[in-house]
Amino acid sequence: MEKTVKKTTREGLILALITFFGVMFIIVIIALINAPTMGGSRVMASITTYLEEVKATGIPFIIVIAVLAAILGVILAREIYKVWPNQKKRKEFLTGYAFLAPYLIVTLLFTVGVIFFAFYISFTNYNIFTRPTWAGLSNYAEAFAGFTDSTKRDFLQALYNVFWYSLIVVPIQTFLAILMANLLNQPVKFKRFFRTIFYAPSVTSSVVITLIFVWLYLKGGYINFFLQTFLGWFSIDFQGINWLGDPRGLIQLVVEAFGGEIPSTQWYLRGPSIAWMAIMFQNIFTTVPTYMIMFLAALQDLNPALYESASIEGASKSQMFWKITLPLLRPIILLVTVLGTIGTLQVFDQVYLATGGGPLKTSLTPVFLVYQEALGVTGPINMGYASALAFILALIIFMLTFVQRRVLTEGTEQY
């Protein structure tokens, strides 16, 4: 008896050591692959040339990751040592991690590893083909340089644009989604047919929808034609608008209608441009159906008894909607708002295809800017700066979703 116990503890110890070194090995390999070094075919020609580069620029990075890996390795080794004597627990432990292995390895390499890398290079000047050189906080400072130097306002303007975008798109799409879900949640025939038709724009790729809309928005396109015909019925003369090329802002238009003027130096007062609002409209068109389905599923889960008792009490339909449906939908409203905000702050496809950031940068977005800087579309490749922009955007998204959570969950306890 004593012998077997001793044997299992010894086995456990060996296995703990294997676990520790295994974890260290995998993570250090991942760190090596993700180490901040220069790339290019000469460096990547063989493992030795690559390791030389790692030695030159990646040592601090590897050390930090190795320390984290060691901590993780010790924790896991301790766990495996603890569960080893118990055969059932041991089995579940090993099977569990074996089943998770593909997920863990891919995520560690392509998500966690690359984020560490991106964080590191956001403090350097880096363009893949030369060694990263330490730049401190200058990339982050550069992002906000537009406050003092208006020629460097690209990022600020991109943020300004997406704020307007979220501010307009998220409430409208949420409202329309609730409305459409409610229409479908009535006892109507062909419900499935309508549901399928409504959902079609969300299935198709954003590239397809964007291209179709670019075509519809042409100066000689259907949108202008419809507006001309429609306004013609009220004998209003409508000149066709070059929708995706019109930089005039919403506030600017209102001010100009009253005879005022906003100079181009005060671009931040002009509001979203016509081109930008045209993209918003198209975006709403594609996202509303997805959120509609979410609301519909939530509506179908609501307890019908609530409505029965309300109708006995003599509540009207609209009262039921405002006092029962809407409060109960609050968690889904929160989810849709958060998802909508995350999505709208990261618009890319539409901008890339429809406007390329123009006109006058009124449809520039942070992700588009990250793409441009990273690939050197408009100037030199600037990976460090692009990463810094991405982290600033991520921070803004985290903060906004956090605030939304606080605001929208407030007061839900009473239901």
Place this chain on the structure above:
Amino acid sequence: MKANALKKTTTSGKQKQTGYKTKNAIKTTLHYILLIIIGFVMFLPFIMAFLGTVKTDQEIMAFPPKFFPEVWHWKNWSRVWNTDLGQGGTFPRWLFNTAFLAVTVAVAQAIFGSMAAYAFARLKFAGRDLVFNFMLATMMIPGAVTLIPAYVLMTKLQLINSYWSLILPGIVGAGSIFMLTQFFKSIPNELEEAAVIDGATHTQIFRMVILPLSRPIILTVLILQFQGMWNAFLTPLLYLNSPDKYVLNVALSIFQQQYKTQWNLTLVGAMFNAIPVLIIFFIFSRYYLEGVAYTGIKG
């Protein structure tokens, strides 16, 4: 209902009820009209684009535009099908690339996703909840952050212009693992216990008990991932940049520059891209909608 029954007993009530009925009929009609209008608006761009594909080069640029073409020029479709950008960049090739990547990623996500989900939902081991919460946290990370470093990583691994650059990061997805986990948790324990008594290993339970019971949710994952990869744009744009490796979306973005005012041809490309997913959607719409609803409620 009760109120109606009470009203029926009085004569004046009867009149009221007929009024109520016509009011109801008007309401229902209005309801249907509204539904039809919305359905029409949602589908109109597709119809207009489709009709655009069979117009001549002159018709498509004419103003005011005519809804229907004089003659249906199906030739446009074969013109696009026979596009050749050189270096092996042909339309059938792009269609193949897109379908191949979408199927591979969907199947891989279903396999590796259900494995991970089994571990999360049915096994008890130290660190499980920690890893699960870690996975939920990674779902919050905006794609913009990993975009640049993942691109650098791909250049370093020399996977640029290789299908692997899209397959490798795509074989697992937090979203599908989460969906599968929620489903596996809802399968009653008794089935598994019976298998354990019979001496089944975890791998056997996973294959013989859990997987057969999870067909609907696996189909949902397959369809959603297929659609996701089919519609992906930014990553294929970054990673696959020789004409023989393009996916349809990337090729389409080039069409627009190539064909310029020949919108009829660009629209054919768009239709080629949209029709397969639309067909799959119409066949499997139930699974689609369940999947979307599932992420909505349970997320």
